[in-house]
Amino acid sequence: MTDKKLRIESRLAQIGSIHEPVTGSVNYPIYQATAFRHPRLGQSTGFDYARTKSPTRSVLEQAAAELESGDAGFACSSGMAALQTVFTLFSSGDHLIVSLDLYGGTYRLLERILSRYGITASYVDTNDLDALEASRRPETKAVVIETPTNPLMMVTDISAVCTWGKKHGLLTIVDNTLLSPYFQRPLELGADIVVHSATKYLGGHNDVLAGLIVTKGAKLSEEVGFLHNSIGAVLSPTDSYQLMKGMKTLALRMERHQSNALALASYLREHPQVAEVFYPGLPDHPGHDIQNRQSSGNTGIFSFKVTDARYVEPILRSLELIAFAESLGGVESLMTYPAIQTHADIPAEIREAVGVDDRLLRFSVGIEHPDDLIADLAQALEAARLEVEGGQSR
Known part of the structure; x- marks a missing residue:
């Protein structure tokens, strides 16, 4: 053959x-x-x-x-x-x-x-x-x-x-x-x-x-x-x-990346501290139909905006399983803050006009169990909420 x-x-x-x-x-x-x-x-x-x-x-x-x-x-x-x-x-x-x-x-x-x-x-x-x-x-x-x-x-x-x-x-x-x-x-x-x-x-x-x-x-x-x-x-x-x-393991990993990403994006879309989720695998994403037509699956990365920029720092500090790190596509889940990391070289007025503002977080979803990833996100979001509402945000 x-x-x-x-x-x-x-x-x-x-x-x-x-x-x-x-x-x-x-x-x-x-x-x-x-x-x-x-x-x-x-x-x-x-x-x-x-x-x-x-x-x-x-x-x-x-x-x-x-x-x-x-x-x-x-x-x-x-x-x-x-x-x-x-x-x-x-x-x-x-x-x-x-x-x-x-x-x-x-x-x-x-x-x-x-x-x-x-x-x-x-x-x-x-x-x-x-x-x-x-x-x-x-x-x-x-x-x-x-x-x-x-x-x-x-x-x-x-x-x-x-x-x-x-x-x-x-x-x-x-x-x-x-x-x-x-x-x-x-x-x-x-x-x-x-x-x-x-x-x-x-x-x-x-x-x-x-x-x-x-x-x-x-x-x-x-x-x-x-x-x-x-x-x-x-x-x-x-x-x-x-x-x-x-x-050699790309096929196995991509299938798990996309299923995990969809689960995490769906969870965050319903979360009260999240204003918007950007993921082509979601049916209401503007590019969903084009993506389905020209691709056979979805990526394992997406971005989301929190409702208050003050949540960002305590979320990143409180993550335990998910690493605050500047890359994507690996088996380990990573979270990045584009405004000061991957997109820092783009002038602020250009970034913000596109939508890369101080409320945006990028999530490269790994191949861990989705329930463990959801639990880590849940506790980090809750820790951020308590800190901000308590007036202790740093």
């Missing part, structure tokens, strides 16, 4: 599995080498120098390309390194249209680094085709989408944006970190490039820093491959192995 006929759960479990007759190893080894012998002048084994191509990294990159239905994969030293590599496709004077509710690190890269080289960006609701058209300029080269967005879970119709982009000769780049190829494959919907912070759901254990790029089309793949090699922000053999190990 070929990999093409296998369902995604089987392909994930078999990443790096080899049929090697000498040792019988079922896991691809870590080739901790930077240089490779040439058989003779003008000949190569396919590996020359580890920055260009490494055996362990190559197995990971091939798996990423197959999972996302792409033509080539590129493993980078972080999610931001993956974005930097992709953005190097553009030149001074080029303009990008980018999702309005954007991860703060991507905003920082665009506004504080790429802007130095004359690359500009407009931030719009990418689900609004009229807004996209109004933002398009002669120098516009690409549309960059997060869907769902981080942290407000705004959902973009990928097919509609890709169709619009192709009409105008624009590349469509999709950050697929929050859903992973297990639940969503943007290249199948018309996108040109997919990027991941593989640190998150793909790695899944808060123990490896990595990024992935997957491209569609021979010419684009060759161009990104040239940049990947030239920039050199590539993933090490050890981290490539670690990431593959995490990806």
Whole structure:
């Protein structure tokens, strides 16, 4: 049976599995080498120098390309390194249209680094085709989408944006970190490039820093491959192995992440200290129908607003099972305060206009038992209420 006929759960479990007759190893080894012998002048084994191509990294990159239905994969030293590599496709004077509710690190890269080289960006609701058209300029080269967005879970119709982009000769780049190829494959919907912070759901254990790029089309793949090699922000053999190990259980973890997230989001939506919950898995979420149409499941992260900003500090201080920490996508549940953590580099007036204000908390729901997570949230919310009502909020 070929990999093409296998369902995604089987392909994930078999990443790096080899049929090697000498040792019988079922896991691809870590080739901790930077240089490779040439058989003779003008000949190569396919590996020359580890920055260009490494055996362990190559197995990971091939798996990423197959999972996302792409033509080539590129493993980078972080999610931001993956974005930097992709953005190097553009030149001074080029303009990008980018999702309005954007991860703060991507905003920082665009506004504080790429802007130095004359690359500009407009931030719009990418689900609004009229807004996209109004933002398009002669120098516009690409549309960059997060869907769902981080942290407000705004959902973009990928097919509609890709169709619009192709009409105008624009590349469509999709950050697929929050859903992973297990639940969503943007290249199948018309996108040109997919990027991941593989640190998150793909790695899944808060123990490896990595990024992935997957491209569609021979010419684009060759161009990104040239940049990947030239920039050199590539993933090490050890981290490539670690990431593959995490990806083997992606299907199991994503199913638990989404079921836990729905349970926790449903609980918080009814809580008197919670004003609003942002999660595409809830039927009343504005992007619920689009999400169901283009994805086979939901992410394990959502955000919520408390009714009073004074609750935030005592909630974070009172959590016991859930960690107050700045990441997402791991098996352990984490809570983050975007206004001063993940989105601190976005100016306050821009953040607050989108909805990232001082009442917003982001919750990366892990794979613990949902009843234990609910109990921890309940006691933290109650501790905050008693402290604030007692006039002791610090």
